[in-house]
Amino acid sequence: MSNVKWKTLIITSLLCLAPILIGAYYYSELPEMVAIHFNFKGEPDSYMQKNYFVFLLPILMALLQVYLCYKNDVVNNGLKTPKVEYIFKSVIPLTSIIVYLLSMGITMGIQLDLRRIMLVFLGILFILIGNYMPKTSGYYRTKVMLNGNLTGLGFIKNYYNMDPDLRKRHYTVFGYILFIIGIIYLFSIFLNEVFTMYILIGTILIVLIYTVLIYFQMSKKA
Structure with a gap:
């Protein structure tokens, strides 16, 4: 436990949860089904129920981030942190935020x-x-x-x-x-x-x- 980089774990996990604030703000403007997957032309081909998308999806991503950060730190057992580790640990939060915002925008009719x-x-x-x-x-x-x-x-x-x-x-x-x-x-x-x-x-x-x-x-x- 002492080898876990708690600051990075907490900050990146909170970033995974941050989209909930945006989703809650625009909750009333979102339809009951939100686009979550798109084909090569950028057209939605899979949807998720609004409550799951706004609240559950960021929570699941945050839990995954906590698990991977914890495991990574335990495996490397206090080694000096290379810069590439910070990039690895930012992949899930950044991807979550970008995909979340794009899904919301396209579902709400914004041309992206x-x-x-x-x-x-x-x-x-x-x-x-x-x-x-x-x-x-x-x-x-x-x-x-x-x-x-x-x-x-x-x-x-x-x-x-x-x-x-x-x-x-x-x-x-x-x-x-x-x-x-x-x-x-x-x-x-x-x-x-x-x-x-x-x-x-x-x-x-x-x-x-x-x-x-x-x-x-x-x-x-x-």
Whole structure:
């Protein structure tokens, strides 16, 4: 418990809850069903009941933030905080706020280019992570424990016990990959929806391929 960074945990969790104030203020203007998911053209294709959206969704995001912050701090056990950790811990709060406001705005009839807004957000996020990951110590570990135990998945166990020098090299390579992807995301705002779909699929494939490469490299080291 003494290793938990309570200030960061509390501030980021409160940020997750902050949208409730906005939702409560505009509560009477919201329809009974609020758009929460959109297709590649920015058109809503899934909805949530208003009370759940305004109150329950931010609470669930705050609980998830508390859990991930706590687990991350316990795993890294008092190590010096790298800058990339602050970015990781800001992902859920910022995403919650942006998606919440966009969903409210579109549901209330405000014309917003959802695709471009999210591409800019993701592009900046990937660039920041990509910039700081190569500067992160190999002793720093992202949250890799399931329910407090290294159970079930050999990959998770191997990653947790990975040689710090090897982990540092992976941080560096993956950081460069994310930085390049972030640049592509920013440039893609000038292109159409079809290209957006391709780069999203490409991002998933790149991450999966790189994860497989890490797995085989760890298997050789084991």
